[in-house]
Amino acid sequence: MNILLIGCGKMGGALLSRWVEGSDRFTIVDPGLGEAPNGVQLVTDRAALGDEMFDVAVVAIKPQMIDQVLPDYVAHIADDGYALSIAAGCSIDRLMRVLGGKPVIRVMPNLPAAIGEGVSGLVAGSGVTPAQQDHARALMALAGTVVVVDDEDKLDRVTAVAGSGPGYVFEIARAYVAAAVDLGFTLDEARALALGTMAGGVAMARKSDQSLEELRNSVTSKHGTTEAGLQALNGDDLLSRRLRDTVGTAYARAVELR
Numbered sequence: 018m019n020i021l022l023i024g025c026g027k028m029g030g031a032l033l034s035r036w037v038e039g040s041d042r043f044t045i046v047d048p049g050l051g052e053a054p055n056g057v058q059l060v061t062d063r064a065a066l067g068d069e070m071f072d073v074a075v076v077a078i079k080p081q082m083i084d085q086v087l088p089d090y091v092a093h094i095a096d097d098g099y100a101l102s103i104a105a106g107c108s109i110d111r112l113m114r115v116l117g118g119k120p121v122i123r124v125m126p127n128l129p130a131a132i133g134e135g136v137s138g139l140v141a142g143s144g145v146t147p148a149q150q151d152h153a154r155a156l157m158a159l160a161g162t163v164v165v166v167d168d169e170d171k172l173d174r175v176t177a178v179a180g181s182g183p184g185y186v187f188e189i190a191r192a193y194v195a196a197a198v199d200l201g202f203t204l205d206e207a208r209a210l211a212l213g214t215m216a217g218g219v220a221m222a223r224k225s226d227q228s229l230e231e232l233r234n235s236v237t238s239k240h241g242t243t244e245a246g247l248q249a250l251n252g253d254d255l256l257s258r259r260l261r262d263t264v265g266t267a268y269a270r271a272v273e274l275r
């Protein structure tokens with residue numbers, strides 16, 4: 018397939034770094050990009066595309082730019098082509114309107130796609146063929162796990178949990194490392210201890226048949242150190258409430274971006 022990547026910033030670039038391992042051919046249009054990966058054509062404006070046609074146009078610009086930028090690309094999408102949007106919130110209806118009715122698949126990837134450990138949600142709009150959906154799914158699978166959802170509202174919920182999720186994870190890890198530094202460790206030591214503990218805990222939870230509560234309890238001795246620490250962490254349920262607020266607020270923002 019001949020694929021046009023419209024926007025190649027943090028998320029578009031992360032996906033492209035995995036996609037180039039597949040069999041598709043890529044052209045990037047991004048006025049802000051200095052150079053493209055090996056084997057990928059880069060143009061800084063649409064005029065340089067000439068009359069080239071693409072099977073897929075990947076929408077990887079900010080949602081706020083979509084109405085202004087996308088109409089220029091309609092003429093470059095083949096008759097049997099489709100658009101694959103990674104933009105948060107922006108609905109299939111809105112995308113189809115600016116793309117002259119071309120079929121649209123929305124995905125919501127996340128940044129660990131860069132190392133093949135991403136999690137993506139996928140929802141297909143009307144007029145998408147099974148072959149197009151299979152193609153999009155295979156493309157996203159190059160970057161990690163793909164979860165197909167059956168409506169767009171659910172994709173906006175995926176955005177709140179998984180799309181934005183690495184931001185929460187990095188912030189929690191940052192605060193954990195800072196707390197270890199405050200306790201007397203160097204930054205290197207604190208990163209090794211906190212990130213190693215998070216990675217080990219997550220890896221163990223993923224392999225285990227036990228619930229997260231059971232795993233937590235297996236660390237927690239009666240009247241021991243963990244019990245004391247957990248009481249400070251979530252004894253008042255504040256952490257749980259804050260995480261519910263976190264995903265709820267991100268979901269509300271995705272709805273605003275529709």
Ligand SMILES: NC(=O)C1=CN([C@@H]2O[C@H](COP(=O)(O)OP(=O)(O)OC[C@H]3O[C@@H](n4cnc5c(N)ncnc54)[C@H](O)[C@@H]3O)[C@@H](O)[C@H]2O)C=CC1
Binds near residue numbers: 027049105
């Ligand atoms: N960063 C993330 O973790 C995730 C981002 N997304 C979505 O990905 C999209 C892009 O976000 P980021 O990569 O974070 O932003 P970014 O700012 O890193 O990338 C946007 C890119 O678009 C380029 N651009 C600006 N005007 C353009 C134009 N007229 N034509 C072509 N390219 C143009 C910019 O030069 C930039 O490289 C957004 O819609 C966002 O909702 C989705 C999931 C996760």
Ligand SMILES: O=C(O)[C@@H]1CCC=N1
Binds near residue numbers: 176
């Ligand atoms: O913050 C954002 O709006 C984008 C979508 C999900 C992650 N980053």
